[in-house]
Amino acid sequence: MGLRVNNNIAAFNSYRNLQATDKALNSSLEKLSSGLRINKAADDAAGLVISEGLRSQIGGLTVAARNAQDGVNVAQTADGALGTATTILQRMRDLAVQSSNDTNDSASRAAVQKEITSLTAELDRISEKSSFNGVNLLDGTFAGKVFQVGYANGDTITFDVKSGAAAAATVAAVTEVFVSGATAFDNAAVSAVSSVTISGTTVSFATGGTAASAVEAINANATISANWTASVSGSSLVLTSKVAGNVTDAAVTLGATNIAGTTTQGVRAANAVKLDSFGSGGLGVAAVNLSTQTGAASAITTIDSALATVSSARAGLGALQNRFESVISSVNIAIENLTASESAIRDTDMAAEMTKFTRSQILSQAGTSMLAQANSASQNVLSLLRG
Template sequence: MRINHNIAALNTYRQLNSASTAQSKSMEKLSSGLRINRAGDDAAGLAISEKMRGQIRGLDQAARNSQDGISLIQTAEGALNETHSILQRMRELAVQSSNDTNTSKDRKELQKEVDQLSQELGRIGNTTEFNTQKLLDGSFEGTFHIGANENQNLSLSVNDMRGFSLGVAGKASFTDTATYTAGTTETSDDLKAGTFTVKEDSGTYYLVDNSGKNVASSADGLTYNTLKADGTASTDGTIVFNHEVKSGQVTYDGTNVKGTSEVTNGGLQAGKYTVETDGSGGAFTLKDSGGNTVGSSADGMTFKNVDGDTLFTTTNVQMLTNGAEISVGGIDISSSKSANSAITTINNALETVSAERSKLGSYQNRLEHTINNLGTSSENLTAAESRIRDVDMAKEMMNQTKNSILSQAAQAMLAQANQQPQGVLQLLR
């Protein structure tokens, strides 16, 4: 009999520790619900599981990205819905103005509404935003990341849907002040104060008074000479404009002559603009009604935007002065001919907006299918990750129960093994 080494107790103690450790691990798994709580539980399984988790979270975020993309598209498409409505009204007005039951005064009133509608197209295009990003001014080119991995994305650009790009913004015009030089002797051919309409006939421009009489004529729209009663040229008076005046109205109050000078609009939306200088006359800026700079010029004649595109160039070598106002109206429907032509232009604008809305709608439908696919992929990948990472509760409860019983049995046997050396005391009796 040996008392220095109780082999039975050592063996039982080892078994007790093993059962206790196994029971502790089972309790940890049962309390966390995970089969792998640390790398030591399953090193390879942990690596595979973490990779799957990255994919799952990426797929879920991609689904949210896709939904955000749909929201952006819906914002743009919703604004274009109103753009469509505005263009339909403009077309209706153009058809109305094409009918010669309307007088010139009637057409002026119709033109006023078209001008305002064109301004609203520009306002919608300039102010429609999603998360501070402008959508309809032609600047939006976005990429939606719709996958869990690199380069799994979708690109979308939205064309410029403002009035100028749609072809329904008119010419740029400004008031030009002219000088009038009367003849050496006052005659009946002198220009009388009043308001005159500028009309063109076979390349010659006439000032027509309220009675329909031609009172002055010009070959270039710059210099107008008064006419005699019989319509022939007179030397009694000359009007000299700084810029071409070939349309609109001319007023003369007995001292000042004012006319409307029109220039080709190269990119301005309908609205009001003001020319400002730096005081030295060396730099000119063009600002809209909101005070935003939309163009600049070095000579006060040719104005360009930030991209270097020419917005307009004044006729004749004469710079615009500080405070000069530039007006841009809507598409011209002021005559039967121009209104008739405007119908086709507005039809083309409607088709352009329809095409853009169709494109946005197709992208939205695509993203909805993308979301469905991402959801399915995430679900299936989650199921696979669960089989690796999650614990089978029923099976682990069985193991925990087994280890608990073994632990209790080992404790009982350890008590018995510790009693065995006491048998030596019987030899001392």
């Protein structure tokens, strides 16, 4: 081999190999320090595409698991509120059974009715105020709510909390007819007569009775009670319409005295019965009246129906809660498996990469030494020149 000084081929070769070794060494350092096999697209273009897709699935499923947990929490919140409603309805049923016994006088039944009124108001409060994150759960509006429980569009569960109230239960407004004037509807006036006629229907009661007993007899009449609910306010008989938008005066005769001419009328807004709500209207117990034996007996059936409605809703919530919990379990398994797949593609095998790094380190040291040797080899030419 000839000795040349213009081009040191051995040095070029050593330098080229040293560059390749240095590149491998830097790549190993990057992978070992980040823990990732793919740090940029150039490391593995196809692997990058696959791993990014897997990351999207994992991220979506992680959020979906939280969404499903929200579903569990909503079901538990609604079930807790309905549990209280069940307790209230059970108490109302006990009162109905108590009042249906004719050993109760009108005063006793009036006291029972006061508690019923209070319990009905609490049912309405629970229905209107039970909420999750500001969203009402039991007022009939929590219907068709969509929970995203997967990473893909359309992977959802629809959530309904409805009582199944009939459309006919909705009342927009009612009419109250106040019967007063020259002939008062009080104890003195009622004790002198034995009947009252309302819109052509006569109700008889014992002479010498009270205004309260007369009202009890009126409300026990099926024909009148189908359209009106009677009560006493001061010395006035108050007839509250049960028919939406009813603005027709009721012709009232107390005994032989026609007092319809002094009737005044006013329409008030009623609390609209929200369809599918778990309030007293939605459960059908708003009109429960335990002031008579007949009304109390009828109330037992009505309250039993309301209890069945609430129990059915709670069973549905329990089933849905179990479904959400199953979703959480399956989603967590999917996250685990997809994470393993993504890790196999994108993460660094630290043991294998450390082996490569050690090899590159040795080659780098050897390459540097050989480059120095190649550069010094051309110094032999000086020996020839010195002669």
